[in-house]
Amino acid sequence: MKTSSVIARERGTDLLTVRNLHVEGFSDERWHPIVRGVDFSLKRGEVLGLIGESGAGKSTIGLAAMGYAKPGCRITQGSVAFDGADLLSMSEARRRRLRGSRIAYVAQSAAAWFNPAHRLLDQTVETAVAHGIASRGEANRDAVELYKRLQLPEPETIGFRYPHQVSGGQLQRAMTAMAMACRPDLIVFDEPTTALDVTTQVEVLASIRRIVEDFNTAAIYVTHDLAVVAQMADRIMVLRHGQTVEEAGTRQMLAAPTQEYTRTLWAVRKLAKLEIEARDHLLTIDNVTAAYAGRVKVLVDVSIKVPRGRTVALVGESGSGKSTLARVITGLLPAISGSISFDAQPLPLSLRQRSKDLLRRIQMIYQSPDSALNPRQTVEDIIARPLEFYLGLKGEQRDRRIGELMHMIEMDESFLDRLPGELSGGQKQRICIARALAANPDLIICDEVTSALDQIVQEEILKLLMHLQRELGVSYIFITHDIATVRAIADKVVVMHQGKVVEQGSKTEVLTTPHAAYTELLLSSVPEMDPDWLTQLLAKRKNQGILDEAG
Incomplete structure (x- = not known):
């Protein structure tokens, strides 16, 4: 299978540079600011995590990094340079050639993005075939390998099912395979494990991280799950009201956030409900x-x-x-x-x-x-x-x-x-x-x-x-x-x-404790806010024989 990029992928070289990004959305018969002057850079092989409250602009920034604004939004100012070319000033035809082949997107809700009338395999290989990256036979074989890496059941045949014939978590993994089919230079992950249970999430996170590392792929990882971003990101950018609150390396950010808002994010989810016996x-x-x-x-x-x-x-x-x-x-x-x-x-x-x-x-x-x-x-x-x-x-x-x-x-x-x-x-x-x-x-x-x-x-x-x-x-x-x-x-x-x-x-x-064996597997799969958690868990399970070499 051909690589999607015609240039060598040297780890650490600049791939994406966003400067003074402003995005507006239309409502109440007027335009409102969504993103206000955001700057960041991304190198090949690097993962940037975007976190913040709902409405902070995370997904909007992820889409803008592809030179795209969803309906009802517009990019009003700034530049988005991908591999030296400004996505915002180039023609739409050129942007379309880049999207899917060199820039890919994994959405939050796979169910809303798959065509219900076509089989999973046809949709997985469509972009690779359309862009001339692989023949249909090569793309089919590669899709099966991606299904295996993403721990989908019956990888040789699941591609022949329609979207409604698989679970939500399986559909989300199929969408990840679709995005990875062209081995893009940049992938925007918009909450890709939101729909997954914790045991499946471990395997998907490991697969995403391994593919990013193997192909020196740069990634923007949008998530509200702090423990997940701790496993995936090299750097974390905290956003609020469309502006950058702070940005730092993952370990530094987790250990010593400088802003009060970030410390507030770190401190949430301490609810505990008292158990009261029910009578009927x-x-x-x-x-x-x-x-x-x-x-x-x-x-x-x-x-x-x-x-x-x-x-x-x-x-x-x-x-x-x-x-x-x-x-x-x-x-x-x-x-x-x-x-x-x-x-x-x-x-x-x-x-x-x-x-x-x-x-x-x-x-x-x-x-x-x-x-x-x-x-x-x-x-x-x-x-x-x-x-x-x-x-x-x-x-x-x-x-x-x-x-x-x-x-x-x-x-x-x-x-x-x-x-x-x-x-x-x-x-x-x-x-x-x-x-x-x-x-x-x-x-x-x-x-x-x-x-x-x-x-x-x-x-x-x-x-x-x-x-x-x-x-x-x-x-x-x-x-x-x-x-x-x-x-x-x-x-x-x-x-x-x-x-x-x-x-x-x-x-x-x-x-x-003690738990039933399956309950123990579930509980041990809950991510922790420790950047080494996923690596240590995978090593432990491999030693226990729970994971094979592919997992």
Whole structure:
């Protein structure tokens, strides 16, 4: 396979230089600053981590480094020099030739970027073939090797599946393979492991880091996860309100940040929920088995009880059955055996058999807000729909409740006339939370609802959810791969693996040693804010025989 670059890749030479970057976004019938005079440089083989709150400009800067501004945004000032050529002044045709071949992008939400009508393999190899970097046969073989390096199951055949036939985590890894197919000089990673469980995240991070090192690829790594950026970045840039707060080498930044805002970021996520014994259960799942299209069983004899006014956390790696169980509870995938009771009454297994009131009482917040929100509806329309459909609210009552919900998710009413495409990832997820709350449910199934949010916003959302639980008595099923989130919000923990429950109990029982073997694997995979953590973990697992040479 040919290399995408016609010049030698010498480690340490300058590749990207950004100077005085200014980006604006359009809303409320005027342009607003998003990025304000940001400067940075990037050398071949170097990884720059961008961190900061939602709306800080991280993703906007990552896209601008490719000479691109998303719809509703414009680059108004500055320069972006890639390998000596200014991306902002060159023709669009020349920029298109660079993107995909020498500059690649891995998005936060793979589900929103894959074409549902084409197989994964066709989309993985498309750019390499189109740019003449490889023949179709060569590109196919290379794609399989990338699938193996990224720990995708059945790498020789998974490429023949369509996007909807793989899990969210598997789809995110396939997108990483697609970006790496041309061996680009620069890759912009925009939260590439957000959708992944901790065990899968370890393998993907190791694969990304190894490929960056092997090919001297420069990378911009956008993330809100401080422990992840500690493993991946050579340097860290902290952003707030579109401006640089501080920038330094990773070890220096972690050991001695100079700015108070950075120290605040380092100190978040110390929530801890007191466990209180529940006297009765809102939801009881008894020996439920489910399968897709009546074929392979994806849930096997699952039994779980959700206490009234409490939180049950479902943890496990991608494909373990967590989201499938959520689909069974909501009636989107009727179980083939077993039973479910809700509020001491049998719950019809099929969505079509449930009354409007039952539909109202069980709500779900999805993992990917990009897929869950209609891009053509305003924020006001999105939140108003459940208020009108379930509660019959209209006029002033409806408008007042919309305002209350916006206040609850810490967004003001100036966002109401915006479309989802005009919001940050964190803002979009908060709108999804408001939409679920609008129905006044008894049970909310939260499918990785904080995974797209920065550390500070995560903390605020978790505080909000716990406050609502205390005030309203709402129950949560919290699907997550973030053990810090489990510690913060859970009363009970259920560990799933390959469609089965391998361990469950109170948070203290499950998270305190000794653990079941699989639970121990999960807990040991939680990243720590130590730049050597990933290297040490991989070495330990290799010695234990958990990883092969490729892993």
